[in-house]
Amino acid sequence: MEAIEPVYSSGILLLIAAVAVAVLLFLIMKVKLHAFIALVLVSALTALAAGIPIGDIPDALSYGFSNTLGSVALLVGFGVMIGRLLEVTGGAQVLADTLIGRFGEKRAPFALGIAALIFGFPIFFDAGLVVFLPIIMTVARRFGGSVLLYALPAAGAFASMHALVPPHPGPVAAAEALGASIGLTLLVGVPVAFVAWYLGAFLISQFLGRRFYVDVPTALFGEINNGGTTEDTAVGDAGATGGAPGGGSVTQTKARTAPSFGVVLGVLMLPFVLISFNTVLNTLMTAKVISEDATWAQFLRLLGNTSVALLITVIVAIFVLGRREGSMADVTTILDKALGPICAIILITGAGGMFGGVLRLSGIGDALSGSLSSLGISLILQAFLISTLLRVAQGSATVALTTTAGLLAAAVAEADLSNLQLSALVFAIAAGATVLSHVNDSGFWLVSRFFEMDVKTTFKTWTVLETTLGLSAFAISLVLWSVG
Template sequence: MDTAFAFTLSTPGLLAVAAGAIAVLLFLIIKVKLHPFLALVIVSIATALATGVTVDDLLPTLLSGFGKTLGNVALLIGFGAILGRIVAISGGAKVLADTLIRICGKDKAPLGLSIASLLFGFPIFLDAAFVVMLPVIYSIARELRGSLLIYALPAAGAFLVMHALVPPHPGPVAAAVFLEGDIGLVLLVALIVGLPTWYLAGYQLSLWLAKRTPFHPVPDLMGGADSDEVERTSLPRFSTILLVLLLPLALIFMNTGITTLISAGTLPEDNPVLGTLTLIGETPVALLISLCLAMWLLLLRGHEKGAMGAVNETIEKALAPVCSIILITGAGGMFGGVLTASGIGEALADSLQSLGLPLLVAGYVIAAVIRIAQGSATVAGTTAAGILAPAVLDSSLSGMPLACVVVAVVAGAIGYSHVNDSGFWLVGRFLGMETKTMLKTWSVVSTAISLMAFCLAWALFTVLT
């Protein structure tokens, strides 16, 4: 596709179009009450035309962002929703919720969920981990009759910290590769920076915001308190539910380990056994394997042959509510893709590069500006690292100080989540939150996580140099 149109406007012109597009989008969703899917598509078309996309290029530009986002999240949401409903209607979510409440106590249930999410989010992407954890979050909120946000936001904050800062997630790994940083040292710095960031910004701030937001009920997306459950003589065992939920974690971690060792040259590239294990550990495949195991252990085992009909009905009920979420998430990716194709992020980054900021500060600011402009954290992190790479490689930075620069870049790339971020819509739709509420909670949490991680990375960099 010809993308010459992307640079026909000056940087101020591109910035004005982006600001206007976001303002119109918020007006349509908040004031006009237009469905977010339609609002995102309409504004994406208008923005593309305003930035110089030709009629011939318009549809490919729109579908590129839409299709790429759906390719990443549709299977994850679909498999995760089915797995979540199976765990919920089998009583598994109640078993996990009761166990967590018993261990942590009712008052510390949000902390327990946030810690569990922190561990669960180590090798698995935010969207997949969040969807798999949702039935437990829903169940605890129903069990304790509290506002959903009190339990969901601290968990989501933990997932965001892990996804943003810690290898083997793609942002930190890509930035480390561009800047030639040591992955092990990046992991060490990410943990030093990430743990206090999680506790203060991911957990404490999330809990504070949730308690000051009006009561938020649990949406009936994965089996509600009044949903028809599969008849069972007893609830599933805690170990069975743990196996079902931790299996994708283990498979994805295996994939990450093998891929890392192959990249380092420790393992051969063309080994068919390793290739098969890597395939099994791909996130969609890992979720599908766990889903099939859950169907057998929680719904089919011990039941008559006709139980497959009930399983299919469960799948139908799981997929129906999330179709809207999938489309809205894809439309969010479409809007972000249009902004990316317009050249807004690159134009702003080029302008910022000429300001002569210190390398660590410049990396954060460039990543943050690109993130605000076009929405994708991965694009923001990799683009900022690529822009910064020549200056970093010409400097004498290495070891821990270089790892601090990598962490600062990815910290800038994950913050400031708003309406051009597909993850903003995914979290908001699953929690049943209005756009205005998301801006007052999720956007604030992501910004706080970004700023705190950057400040801690900068402080550590200053001490080390």
């Protein structure tokens, strides 16, 4: 569905967007209306107020909702299945013990962040985060304290890699539009992403994790008790023995040997290896190194499609983890219990995508970018500001990246810029597309629901971290711009 021709001036459209966000926050935080209902209601009212024809409003609502669900539902569903199998078979504990053994207890959050940076090279933010959830939860349960101490470094690492480093689609599209070298953007982007993560995500996450206490979530992977979970499973959790505190009981499960570190690492690496086929081949095709018509390349791209890669990983995990000591019926029971708690997460995330989609279709983003593209400021500052305002207006980081790059392409072509300066522009645009994640961003709702935070706490933690991450990346891009 295409954006409508705006019927109001840019100022009126921006006012509508601001009022819509304010009303949404009021309904969720003050009225305590369920986030899913509030998002759908405000999306419909925003579409009506912005001048979308009444007959087109249902399509406008389904546009963002279906697009978001199409990318998120399968990823979250398959990812939680993998996570649950790792959890109940003791695989997550094995990986956590290995990480802590190598880095030490005090460096556990840093270890999780480094692992997420490595795994985040080929995989998108949402898919990487959902696969990493059981590891984050296991480490948090072992050492105690706020789950944010362990969750935010990993989530920030995935966000940093997704925004700044090819072969992720945003930086690739921006580099292509600006004529920047994808290879140089990749080589420089890796250290930029690491430094930006360390300064803007890791250090900040430790401050936020100590200031805001959030219990380890129990909805997705059960509540830990004496080394096991209090949730019945047919296959059984590693180390689940004894009774529950307070006179309750825990169903006895047969003892099992936890999988080896190699097996766990292999299961985790499988989707990343498969997904790298797709992302790397897309980059090579964009650079005309490989023909888009090559059959072998198309087959590898199919295997590397995120949903297909996770489906393959689920099947492998069933046989190398779930079937080691349990029947297929036992495994099915585990997977059923994994899917139940994620219904609300998927629906709220889809509704967040609906709200962002309405804002895009209403022409708010186009009106904003059109009024800013002619500002008489330096290209790199203009890139950051336009991308930031587009991100705030419509929520999608990828849309902000690609739109800003397209708007600046003509001016960049006329300027005499070095290859390093072109890459710095890509990083500046990515930095702007990262900051100020809020209620029109589906990633905001994923983080909020996964870690069972209310909206206010998510603003004070995730929104702050995304903003400091983006500002750190922009500061680095300014240095590169000046020396380029």
